[in-house]
Amino acid sequence: MSKNIREININQIKIHDPFWSAMQHRMTDTVIPFQEKVLNDEVPGVEKSHAIENFRIAAGLSEGEFYGMVFQDSDVAKWLEGVAYSLAVKPDNELEARADEIIDIIEKAQQPDGYLDTFFIVKEPEHRWQNLQECHELYCAGHMMEAGVAYYQTTGKDKLLHVVERLADHIISMFGEDKEPGIPGHQEVEIGLMKLYRATGKEKYKDMARYFLEERGKNPNYFYEEKKKRGWQHWGQYSLEPLDQRYTQTHATIYEQKEAVGHSVRAVYMYTAMADLAGEDKDQRLYEACQTLWDNIVKKRMYITGGIGSTVEGEAFTIDYDLPNDMAYAETCASIGMIFFAKRMLEIKPLGIYADIMEREFYNGTISGIQLDGKQFFYVNPLEVNPGTSGTIFGYKHVLPTRPGWYACACCPPNLVRLVTSLGTYAWSESETTLYSHLFLGQTADFDKAVITVESSYPWEGKVSYQVKAKKEKAFELAIHIPSHIRPDTLAVTVNGEKTDDMSFVKDGYLYLKRNWGENDVVALTFDLPVRKIYANTNVREDEGCVALMRGPVVYCFEGADNGECIQALRIPREIKAETELCKEGVLAGNVLIHLPGYRMESSDALYSEERPKRTDVTLTAIPYYAWANRGENQMRVWMPEE
Amino acid sequence: MSKNIREININQIKIHDPFWSAMQHRMTDTVIPFQEKVLNDEVPGVEKSHAIENFRIAAGLSEGEFYGMVFQDSDVAKWLEGVAYSLAVKPDNELEARADEIIDIIEKAQQPDGYLDTFFIVKEPEHRWQNLQECHELYCAGHMMEAGVAYYQTTGKDKLLHVVERLADHIISMFGEDKEPGIPGHQEVEIGLMKLYRATGKEKYKDMARYFLEERGKNPNYFYEEKKKRGWQHWGQYSLEPLDQRYTQTHATIYEQKEAVGHSVRAVYMYTAMADLAGEDKDQRLYEACQTLWDNIVKKRMYITGGIGSTVEGEAFTIDYDLPNDMAYAETCASIGMIFFAKRMLEIKPLGIYADIMEREFYNGTISGIQLDGKQFFYVNPLEVNPGTSGTIFGYKHVLPTRPGWYACACCPPNLVRLVTSLGTYAWSESETTLYSHLFLGQTADFDKAVITVESSYPWEGKVSYQVKAKKEKAFELAIHIPSHIRPDTLAVTVNGEKTDDMSFVKDGYLYLKRNWGENDVVALTFDLPVRKIYANTNVREDEGCVALMRGPVVYCFEGADNGECIQALRIPREIKAETELCKEGVLAGNVLIHLPGYRMESSDALYSEERPKRTDVTLTAIPYYAWANRGENQMRVWMPEE
Structure with a gap:
């Protein structure tokens, strides 16, 4: 069996789109070269990556110690996957040659039994496969599988594909019904195995993905028992309590999970693999499990921008309708994962509800993660920012008012690269x-x-x-x-x-x-693209009395740069008369802006008063949400009070 | 020199007030006896206090180890102070006899040199006076001074007064211009010294208070240098960074501090002593420094309820107009401290601006700290609570939806006791x-x-x-x-x-x-007491588009118990027609409730929609804010959207 509706190959698509080509070139021309330098520790001022050097050391080509996060390998994998797609977007022989060299190193680093994770090869060989919860070996493996498949698809070269096949075979030899039990701490290997299955046609990879998915939550205490058994923790005092089963999506089997809970990226990566498997196996029960989780997210736990996972604590989903704007987490990677999920759902049933969400993510909560110059990145995508508070005061510390540069745990930038460079594959199925x-x-x-x-x-x-x-x-x-x-x-x-x-x-x-x-x-x-006023469900406390503006798929926001200080005092009228303007100058050139008559409320100096603040007429300007914070630190809001 | 306007003695006032007599009896009949049992470790299920036993051990009357917080002594002191006032409210020979016994123990615990702090007497005698930042010796001393003065004023008995005089003399022998430098970590001793000055007429106590106040911030690094010198920290890894000078109000001298910053209780205790000293010394410069800080609080950093210190992190002030309702800290003790401050300002100049704030605190942010039955207490006084979120989700964990019982760090309950039992002294000055x-x-x-x-x-x-x-x-x-x-x-x-x-x-x-x-x-x-609609300054983001109701000095709130689910969907009309009702039954009997026609917005099931939620007419009911959370866990809001 395989899917009735199939993804298409990235090589089939050549994009020439006024909006997206620029975005793709930002990735090929700025982000990929920059990340390559980071991976090679060639960028002064950026925290040392050492990621390629780790592979060299593991391969015996260099001497030294492992350096970086336990999941440092995944940076190389995600970069390679991005490079693979970028070669389809914009062929580059020199880049390809350098990628080939890195793949050679990776191949050499792989152990005779197929094992491949430089942290454990170099630093803690005695601890292999003992700490699935924290140590991301399966996570890194999954990303390497995605890279291997992508590189094979776009270049035809199968060296990395064979590496990851051997890696997958090694994993299959370790875990399963009749072997050791095991589930990944950070879901991802399931996605990689499904791709490997499709690239090779080998059912065993799909079976392994099913095992990891179905094993999850069968023993909700699995990570706790694993911890007791090994007697050590990777993160020391910062280690997460393995009994927080909702955080790890181990509180129930995948069929019994009815709400999107826990770490949002891990959750949607898991749902992605579930939907992928449901499609391949035409598994109605599994599809329904996906649909339940999908509905919970899009009907109750998603920002208007497509952001998901509203709390910084555990980078996680919380409860229905809990969508604070100024404390939002809404990680870029989670929105990207939501696109992965939507794509798999479309490959089961081509329904507009899935494509609508995919579109919402593409035009808003994903690309808000990258500066228009391609050089800075948001991990967190708030819907309201207030300099002086955001990034500073308790509760808001994770909400930065401007995009920082490259950071040590750089999961989002390469995730954006691989998403945007492979955009073509999301445009179609067949x-x-x-x-x-x-x-x-x-x-x-x-x-x-x-x-x-x-x-x-x-x-x-x-x-x-x-x-x-x-x-x-x-x-x-x-x-x-x-x-x-x-x-x-x-x-x-x-x-x-x-x-x-x-x-x-x-x-x-x-x-x-x-x-x-x-x-x-x-x-x-x-078709018309009027400016639309959007109201949130009244269960969403933080949006009460407010409206947001959208035009087409684009969510708009209001920034201080256009609207002055104290933008919470601005009001959108009950009836709006909006005009649009194609911005021709400055950093926002090429974007359509919205202007509309509105109000500014002005109070006396008193902190509390019986006098209603006075209303004056003003012209409000809204810009596409994804383009916020490109003109320095200033206030920003998506949801504005209505008057 | 002394104040032109003086406080009056609590014995001069007998309260018979429909509102406040009940509150006083709650203190004398429920809280004081309960706390006495707690201090004696006689309440099953309540964390062991050991506070009186610590004094017995220090006095050589009992054997054992010190137990409790480093500031455990202050629980006894605050209880004794409350007992002193309660004896003026409601004479009780047996209670007085028991208090006398405890004072005997305290006297015996005092060291020959006048030192008195059971933690250091029993546990770490070698560490006396080395860690003023963390170890609260001066804080406990200040509370004992307040107790000694109060007990002398209401009973005429001077044993504890002499104890605290010897303690104060010991402190004077330790710190000062020509001795060791020192400032208290938690301001309080300055208040105690000022009271001791007035009770004894001895200028040296006032001089010592001035020293502690004026020494503060002269060397902003004082706590850092103290830490380096001693080489140990009391709280280990949880110790605060002594370089956070704003937290400790050491960033500038008291004359140069222009904004209320840092730990809010410590701040207002300091301002109280500053105002007290300014009054006694007719010190215009110091009065102006107080007025600057007063203005900053009441014009920019105070909730409508009188709550101050808006963040849980450091229990502290943040920045101007940062007053989140659902994340509020607004500690009960901070509002109590604001009353102390207001009283001293009134004793300098009898201005309505001070008395208005005092009234705001008395009817709202202080007494919201106690359950109507006198048995449970809020430390934190939010202006919005949402069960399922409050007390649970990151950012809101400190915001409990119902009052817990007695807690280990029980600063607020005895603070409320001493405030309410001494109410008479706030009613007048002369x-x-x-x-x-x-x-x-x-x-x-x-x-x-x-x-x-x-x-x-x-x-x-x-x-x-x-x-x-x-x-x-x-x-x-x-x-x-x-x-x-x-x-x-x-x-x-x-x-x-x-x-x-x-x-x-x-x-x-x-x-x-x-x-x-x-x-x-x-x-x-x-005079009329109409229901008033109050608007916040437009700089207060969290109150935008909202109104609050007040009647007289009483702030009102809306609870789910009266208004159903999803109270954020309720709307206050632009023009209100409010009616009042004296509640005659149930836990709220005796309170005036407000009913008014309003609206409920009802949206479709969609999370986001172009349709404005439908408006239906409803009758809204508001109850006094201080009485919230007396009918089980439910939603509560002070600020409601206006329509």
Whole structure:
């Protein structure tokens, strides 16, 4: 068995999109080279990485001690995966040659039995596989598998693929029903194993992924017993209590988990693998388990920006509707993981509810993690920031008002790299009969059925066209996701210039066009992109009395740079008359800004008064949320009081 | 020199007030006996106190080890001070006899040189006076001084007074210009020394208080140098960094401190002593320093309830206008300290601005600390509580949704006892020419000039009368504080039934009545107590778009018990039509409740929607803030969105 709806290969897609090409070039031209230097310890002022040197030492090519986090290897893996995709976006022979060299080192570092983790090879060989909860061996393995598969897919080179196959085989030899029990502390290996399964066709990798998923929560005390057995902890006094089963998603089996809990990145990585497996095995029960968790997140535990995991403590989900704006955690990586999850759900059922969330993440809570110059990064993505408080006062210390540079635990930047460079693979999936377009994205996509060239002005304008050049097989269906924010009465679809009025083709968020395609058929879509006022559910305490603005998929925010001091005193009127402006200058050039008449409340100097603050008319300016904090430290809010 | 305006003796006042007598009886009948049992380790289930046993051991009357906090002695001192005042409220020979016995033990525990601190006498005699920052010897000494003075004032017995005089003399022998430098870690001894000065007339105690106050901040690194010198820390890894000079109010001299910073209780205890000294020495510069700090607190750093010190981290002040409701710290003791501060400021200048704050504290942020049954206590006084979040999720863990019972670090309960039992001393002060009434309080007050009997229906009704029976000196001034919330056009004042229209007598918040008083002159005041909508300064982010209700001095809040679930979805209309109801049944009997037409917003199930939540008409009920959390765990808010 395998999925009815399959992902497509990144090499099939060439993106030329006004919005996303720039973002991709930021990754290929700035972030990847910068991270390469970091990994090689060539950037003064940035905390030493030593990650490649660790591999050299493990390979016997260098002498020295291991240095870095226990999961330092994953930095190399994620970088390699990003490099793999970047080579599809922008071929670079020299970069590829350097990546090949690193892969050579990795191969040499691998132990005869297939084991591969430099922390344990170099530093604590006697402690291998004893501390799955804390020591991230399976996590690093998963990332290396993703890198191996990606590098194979985009370059055709299989050296790293073979390394990770041997690594996976070693893992299979260690854990399982008839071997030692085991589950990863930080879920990720399940994703890697699923990719390895698809790249090699070998069922054993899928079986291993299923084992890790289904073993989880069978013995909720597993990590506690593991700790007792080994008698040591990696993080010393900072070690987490292994009995916090919700943090580790071990409180119940994957089928019994009804709410998204615990460390949010680990959670969505697990859900991603669950959905992947459900799709491959056409496992309805597992799909329903995924759907339950999906619903809990998107209906009760997600910021409007797509941010998930609202508390810094444990970088975790909390409870339904607990979505504080100024204390948000909303890790960039968690939003990225949510895209992974959405993609797998789309490969089970192409429903608009999944593509809508994928779009929400792509345009908001993920790319808010990177400075427009590609040089600084947010780990935490708040929806409100107040200099003097944010980053300073208890409760808000994790909420930085500006993006810091590269940091020691640099999980988010390379995660963004691999996401954005592989964007093409999120744009489409394919079944026997149908090509599904999930995102409006300027590109040329080369399928067996056809070459499709998309021109898109999205998200700034409601204008997208699909030029279809059918190949041999001319009768197929093109299914185009129509984002739920598009009002049906404003959507106009033409095929070769002729209007298609029958919107009964739109089902579950997709426009289905079935015909015998010619060599130059053009499907053109136009739709309105009005500024929309959004209200939160009244259960969300922090958003009460407030509204947020969206336009298309883009969430907007208000910054001090445009609106002056004390932006909490600004008010959005009940009826808005918004105008848009394409910004042409400065760091925000290319973004559509929103201007609207609103109010500023001005109180007397008194701290408390019976006098209602006076209302004056002002013009408010909102900018895309993802672009906040690009003009220095200033106040920012997404949710604004309504008046 | 001494103050022009003096405090009066607690024995001069007998309170018979519908509101406050019940509160006083709660202290005398429930809290004092309960704490006595706690101090004697007679309450099962309550963490062992051992405080009296520590004194027995130090006195050689018992064998054993010291147990408890380094400041455990202060529990005994605060209890004794409360007992002293309670004996004025409600004489109790048996209680007094038991207190005498404890004082005998304390006297025996005192060392030949006057030293008195059981932790160091019993446990670490070699470490005396080496760790002023952490070890609270001066703090405990200050509380014992307050107890000794109080016990002398109410019982006439001077044994404890002599103990604390010897203790003070010992301290004087240790610290000063020509001796060792030193400042207290937790300010308090300055207050005790000032009281001791007034009780004994000995200037040296006032001089010592001035030394401790003026030495503070002269060398901002004092605690750091002290730490280096001694080479040990009391709290081990939990010790505070002595370089945090703002936490300890050592960042600048008392004259240079312009903002209220650091640990809020320590801060206001210091300001109290500063104001006390400024008054006694008619020190204008010091008074101005106090006024600067006062203004910073009441204009920028105080909750509407009078709560101060908004963050749990360091139990401290933060920055201007940072007043989160659901994360508030607002320690009960800090509000009590603010009353101490206000009283001393009134003794410098009888201004309504001080009496207004004193009233705000008495009716709100202090007594919210005690359950209506007198058995449970809040340390933290939030203005918003959400079960499931408060007390549970990071940031909100210190915010408990219901009052816990007695706790190990039980500073607030005995602080409330001594405040409420000594209430009479806050009601009046006296100058050569004038009797100042600061609070509307049912009572009989016996002055040299006159006996004044006050009948009061405050805070529930705007009706207060002062019956004046002049003694020999008939020509004096009666100055009655008119709270600033009273609208002048609703205030009617009669003297012996004749209306006094000339409100030019009202100056700086006091109504001045100068005449030759007879033996039965009655000044009667009536005024309206409308329900008032209060707006916060727009700089207070957390209150934006919201209003709070007050009636008289009482802040109101909304609880789930009256208003159902999801109270953040309730709305106060722009124009309110409020009605009041005297509650006659249940735990809130005797309190005036507010009912008003309002709205409930109801959203669809969607987390985010373009549809504005639907508005339905509801009747809202508000209860006095201090009485919240007396009906089990439920949601509570002071600030409600306006619609």
